Amino acid sequence: MIDCKLKNAKLSDPIFDQCVLESCNFREASLKDCEFSNCAFTQCKIIDNSFNASKTANVTFSGKLQEVSFISEPPNTPLLIDFELCKLDWVTFIDCDLEQIIPPADPQHIFFKDVSVRARKALALIISEPENSINKLLKRRLQKLTTQRGALFNIKNLEEYQGPELTKQFIALLQNT
Known part of the structure; x- marks a missing residue:
């Protein structure tokens, strides 16, 4: 998906598998119940969102994440995310196992x-x-x-x-x- 507008969208349990999301606006969209597997977010506007660590695997972010929370439900779920080309601005990790992430390179x-x-x-x-x-x-x-x-x-x-x-x-x- 390129340049999709999902600002403030109320998404209920969708599954994103092997997706490339480029220049999409996810500002304040409801992403916590979404499942992301083998996806890449490139230069997307992701502001004021939450992701569930148990529903997020093999995901790559490039660009900027702002005021985003990664929440592990259940606690200590491994977060399998590549942040190498990402800037994290006020991003929090709640009860997540970060041992397998690829951290930002900067x-x-x-x-x-x-x-x-x-x-x-x-x-x-x-x-x-x-x-x-x-x-x-x-x-x-x-x-x-x-x-x-x-x-x-x-x-x-x-x-x-x-x-x-x-x-x-x-x-x-x-x-x-």
Whole structure:
């Protein structure tokens, strides 16, 4: 499909298999109940959407995803997605296993396949440090990662959300463990 307009569309359980979707507008479309298998999204407008990880397999995104959530129902479903040519802007992964994704190639994104191990080691390093507001936040953020199967961060989004200094410390703790 090329240049299709599905803005605000209410899609009920459609199956997209071996599809190429190019320059399509999916802004605020209901995609959570859609099944995508062996599909490629190229330069599509995907803003304010959700995808179900258990209904999304072997999908490639190129272009930009903005305010998109990937939700694993049931929890820890492996996400089988290629984001190599994609910019992720405020994209969240809820209960997803990210160990098999292909992360974005640009330096704005950072991927930790083994994030739970790294987070536990980072927590062990900072647990003995004096309690202050930054350490409290770092501990809270790291604690959330101890049960995750992979984590993918957009550095600019993190800096906007928690400030450049906290982001720098957070990423350094994960990288250096």
